Amino acid sequence: MSDNDVAPLETAFGVDHHVSRAEAPERPAQDGGPDMVQLLNPEGERVAHPEHDAVVDGLSDEELRGFYRDLVLIRRFDTEATALQRQGELGLWASLLGQEAAQVGSGRALRPQDYAFPTYREHGVAWCRGVDPVNLLGMFRGVNHGGWDPNEKNFHLYTIIIGAQTLHATGYAMGVQRDGNVGTGDEERDTAVIAYFGDGATSQGDVSEALVFAGVNNSPVVFFCQNNQWAISEPNEKQTRAPLWHRARGFGFPGIRVDGNDVLAVYAVTKAALDAARSGQGPTFIEAFTYRMGAHTTSDDPSKYRVSAEVEVWKHRDPIERFRRWLTTTGRADPDFFDAVDGESDELGASVRQRCLSMPDPGGTEMFDHVFAERHPVMERERAEFETYHASFEAAR
């Protein structure tokens, strides 16, 4: 090798021997590469994986049908929310379309005492935690900025600042360590934390700092990156030159890429990472390789920046279709089951719509209510001014 040769560089999308330092990779085939853990291929066929087979084989048919129900219901919820936005009932909606398996697989791997820190797109994780889905609509309807009790279901408020929640999750995990809730062997006590974020967030300094803090503290936190290939209009290659899951190594803990459209693989991989965290083995970085089938939000127009052929490729990898096929061919579910889930999903859609429309607007003085925990003279004075001002219109009638 002469001094001028450049060693082959592994890019985010597989080894590309043509890449030199002078050339950026071209838009690659998004197949996840050979290192991606997959247990169910897009055709709905089970792929053997010695490390994870036992976990999946240990799931009961009822649990597996439960996964399917989750996938269908959250897609239905998401579709209804998008429709509500189109009809002016929500100001904005961030759809999870295409990412259902990544969210259900990871969400179902959590135990009640575990804690999840979402972005603003984790509707499927919220569903798995038992958060009332109507709560998720409040901020998009503009009646609050979240407003649920995070400690009720151990599901933190949606975080819009990209990547910030990875540090909150890490700090929470540091608290778990100080509570002595790691590595005791007690299944109901040992606690893990999971931080959700996207491919775009990996460029944020906060995420790198979270990986540093979690690494040096050996904290019980799983970094769950849904690589949906697009950060609004910017494709993966604008965010990273190396595969995202490779990053973990530099921070001193394991990284793994999983097929994010394969609910079984996501469940198995996340469960292993959470188990490791709870038992005191520290953090894991999971890159769930998936695709944002819809727009970034309802305000976005993906036709400006991506080709439909790419979307068609990913349609073939749909997380629900492949799982339904597998449940059917293995005799784990029958048409009656699928019909029942469809019926349930229609009921969910109708009830979400009705409850969204009946969500009350907040009263004007409520903006002063929760700024401070303790008495605050400015809040008291401004609330009084607000009330006096509005009362003056009543008096003038």
Place this chain on the structure above:
Amino acid sequence: MAATTLAKGITSGLRASMERDPKVVLLGEDIGKLGGVFRVTEGLQKDFGEDRVIDTPLAEAGILGTAIGMALRGYRPVVEIQFDGFVYPAFDHIVSQVAKLRARSLGYVTMPIVIRIPFGGGIGAVEHHSESNEAYFAHTAGLRVVVCSNAHDAHWMIQQAIETDDPVVFYEPKRRYWDKGEVGDGPDGPLGTARVLREGTDVTLLAYGPMVKTCLQAAQAAEEEGRSLEVVDLRSLSPLDDEAILESVQKTGRAVVVHEASTFLGMGAEISALVTERAFYHLEAPVLRVGGYNVPYPPSRLEEEFLPDLDRVLDGVDRSLAY
């Protein structure tokens, strides 16, 4: 209690809080074995362990971000920002998360975080080590901002800040760290209140942090010239103690606000508006400001020209009395 330095007043206050509440944890750079670059946390890691006095990686956003997570888990983190000019990487977490989480959660979440910031100039430091950035945080709804000026307040106010369920930005006047004073048996009123440190009748000097001492010296000098200046230590910048400010200005009819921070949109601007709106007919002169110039903090060879000193305070008093 014997006389102690302002820095050690904070140390003893932190120690008292940590002894009282096992959920109080300290996070910061070099706060463990070293005891912080100003030795404010000296001895605490030895006594309370590495789990409660946490030497963090060198990343301010990470410190604040993880402190938020620990607060969500039920801890009461006290964060040390090494120098005023280093807080900016953490700015996002302070204004977007710490300040807002309670409102965003409709009161379900509390953020009992204290952010300690040694601030201000006068120690001949290099760039980014002498700033007065309190107005950024005072402008942010959801934060309380307090400043101690002496050992007594340092000892008691840090404990009050830690006990408060709201987030508190706690400013420490770094050039007064080594000033000694008596620490009394209890705090002088609740957090959020000002204190009249010297009574007078002609002009009110409103100051906080390092400028309190300067103003007291100015008042002493003025007395020798037959002028009676009242010195109010604001102690709290958000909320301001409106009543204490107004009571003093209504008595003297004249007010000069003194701070190291640049005057443009500084605390003096807000106080001037407050007094003008609510004590207009008591005023004999417009509220005047004596503060830093509206330039980046200058190289240390120029800081004596930049910072208000006794003479500039008295010049402000002269201008006020000239009306």
